[in-house]
Amino acid sequence: MKGTVLYGPRDVRFEERPDPTIIEPTDAIIRLSAACVCGSDLWSYRGIDKVTKPMAMGHEYAGIVEEVGSAVRNIKPGQFVVGSFFASDNTCEICQAGYHSSCIHRQPGAPTGAQAQYARIPLADGTLVATPDLPSDDLIPSLLSASDVLGTGWFGAVAAAVSPGKTVAVVGDGAVGLLGVLSAKQMGAERIIAMSRHEDRQKLALEFGATDIVTERGDDGAAKIKELTNGFGAHSVIEAVGTQEALMQAIRSTRPGGHVGFTGVFHDVAIPGEEFFFSHVHLHGGPAPVRRFLPELIDLIWNRKIKPGKVFDLTLPLEQVAEGYRAMDERRAIKALLRP
Numbered sequence: 321m322k323g324t325v326l327y328g329p330r331d332v333r334f335e336e337r338p339d340p341t342i343i344e345p346t347d348a349i350i351r352l353s354a355a356c357v358c359g360s361d362l363w364s365y366r367g368i369d370k371v372t373k374p375m376a377m378g379h380e381y382a383g384i385v386e387e388v389g390s391a392v393r394n395i396k397p398g399q400f401v402v403g404s405f406f407a408s409d410n411t412c413e414i415c416q417a418g419y420h421s422s423c424i425h426r427q428p429g430a431p432t433g434a435q436a437q438y439a440r441i442p443l444a445d446g447t448l449v450a451t452p453d454l455p456s457d458d459l460i461p462s463l464l465s466a467s468d469v470l471g472t473g474w475f476g477a478v479a480a481a482v483s484p485g486k487t488v489a490v491v492g493d494g495a496v497g498l499l500g501v502l503s504a505k506q507m508g509a510e511r512i513i514a515m516s517r518h519e520d521r522q523k524l525a526l527e528f529g530a531t532d533i534v535t536e537r538g539d540d541g542a543a544k545i546k547e548l549t550n551g552f553g554a555h556s557v558i559e560a561v562g563t564q565e566a567l568m569q570a571i572r573s574t575r576p577g578g579h580v581g582f583t584g585v586f587h588d589v590a591i592p593g594e595e596f597f598f599s600h601v602h603l604h605g606g607p608a609p610v611r612r613f614l615p616e617l618i619d620l621i622w623n624r625k626i627k628p629g630k631v632f633d634l635t636l637p638l639e640q641v642a643e644g645y646r647a648m649d650e651r652r653a654i655k656a657l658l659r660p
């Protein structure tokens with residue numbers, strides 16, 4: 321088969337790879353119906369996360385089950401399935417509590433890489449969720465988004481304790497931030513303030529349910545949120561970037577007693593203890609336990625109540641994956657969809 325390998329900064333190659341095979345009896349092999357480039361892939365692409373050896377890329381996936389191992393009971397060949405970037409058993413105490421991405425048997429969700437024609441998925445019964453039937457083609461981008469960016473934005477909203485009537489601010493206008501807006505809307509937030517300086521992203525945020533746009537960043541952004549909320553700050557803030565500036569912007573935009581849900585992978589972030597102590601802000605987040613939300617998200621997509629696939633504003637054939645990375649790196653695209 322062919323798949324995507326990152327050799328070093330900005331060196332993405334689509335090349336011949338070994339066909340994935342069943343290694344553990346709990347594995348499944350899927351044929352990707354679509355793949356995509358994640359904002360988090362850019363950390364390695366840009367050389368911020370060091371690449372020491374060639375890396376099979378892609379951790380978001382949806383597709384048709386080709387084959388399952390002898391111990392797989394629930395997932396069957398021919399099903400359309402969605403999984404997430406961590407494989408989990410869905411049975412241990414941590415999974416039962418909803419934190420699948422910290423499952424005691426946690427493994428990479430697609431160790432052979434999912435920007436490829438085929439992928440091996442460990443712990444298939446725990447990791448994969450099948451759709452009620454084969455989806456129509458127009459649902460595939462949305463189902464794929466559930467695998468990471470929607471599940472992550474949704475977790476951001478859950479971690480930020482979004483609920484009906486609340487004011488929510490979203491830091492970050494990438495796919496996760498935009499889907500954080502969609503999630504907050506779905507959870508009944510009354511006011512949703514999207515923080516973005518890019519017109520195309522503002523437009524999508526408004527379409528997903530944002531009521532206000534704030535273009536200021538950092539402390540100016542936080543001051544603007546305070547100004548819009550009678551000096552209190554937002555009840556809930558979703559942080560979808562992962563930098564020091566973004567996290568501080570989130571904490572400083574939140575009212576005392578409010579919640580920050582952080583979803584951007586932290587890079588060189590240090591939380592100043594004294595300021596945090598006196599902020600009275602709840603802080604929760606981490607790698608999203610996407611598996612917890614998949615049944616609900618698939619249901620919402622299947623019944624056409626949400627259309628998160630709109631975050632894909634560039635579609636390319638899978639073999640042009642390198643152009644997908646370039647377009648996202650240069651912020652020409654919010655998120656690139658790759659079709660085999």
Ligand SMILES: [Zn+2]
Nearest residue numbers: 409412415423
């Ligand atoms: Zn588990």
